[in-house]
Amino acid sequence: MPSPVASGQEIMVPLFNAESAGALVHVNWQQNLSQRKADYYALTADNITTGEQVPFFIAAEYYKSSMAANPNHITKIGELIEGEGYKLKVDNRLQYGQKNAQGELRFIVYHDKGAQTLPAGKAAEMAKAFGVGAAGDQLMNQVKAFVGDYLHTF
Template sequence: MSAPVESGQELLIPLFDAEVAGKPVKVNWQQSLAQRNADYYALTADNITTGNQVPFFIAAEYYKNSTKANPNHITKVGELIEGEGYKLKVDGKLQYGQKNAQGELRFVVYHDEERKPYQHRFIETAVGSATAGKTQEMAKAFGLGAAGDQIMDHLKAIVGDYLHTF
């Protein structure tokens, strides 16, 4: 198992390419007694500090070329590495989810922190999408590969572990 992403490390987020990024995945959650959802791109980022790769979810409005005017767009917060992507320091603007307190299967999320989805919503969404790829391993380790029982599905809708801020 590789070491989890830590605060202070640097990630390389790939340049936006609609063909490579594919369609964004829709993450659904409940917040303030209302159903919410948002589109995210499920990517693999390079951890420049360690040489490992990390699953990375970025809000669509922070990544698509058509939304570059957004003050939180990756082009405004990351350092452009020509032809490669955007170098982004792991700090309080990023959140993460993980399997356990030891940081197993840690993934990183860049979005509006006013959103409060439980971390398992990202795993389930990635597994259910055609772009899941490497995220399938993460979901299997979380025990989400098989069809769950309806009671657990209902409980996960109202309880869970929120994303953590670095």
């Protein structure tokens, strides 16, 4: 089992390419009696520290080239490594979801934490949409036991 990504490690997020940006995942949920929705890109980031890969979800408005003026855009928070992507330090700007307390199937989410508090069930749907197949099903089954558990901040 790969070791879960941890605070202080560095990851490489691929450069935005409209043709290969990955699947756009549409997430809907209810928060404070209001309907919420957001779009995320499902990517694979390289954990530079460990040499492993980690599922990475990024809010569309933080990744799409047309939205680069956003102060939280990946171009503003990551160090551009020409031809490769954006190097980010794992810190409290990022959140994560996982199957269990041991960090199994951990994935990272970069979005507006204040406006978008995703319940873990919706986070698990994101992981399943990422294409982790049976692992996504496992994550969904685990999360059903923890309804109301939210993404965690590094």
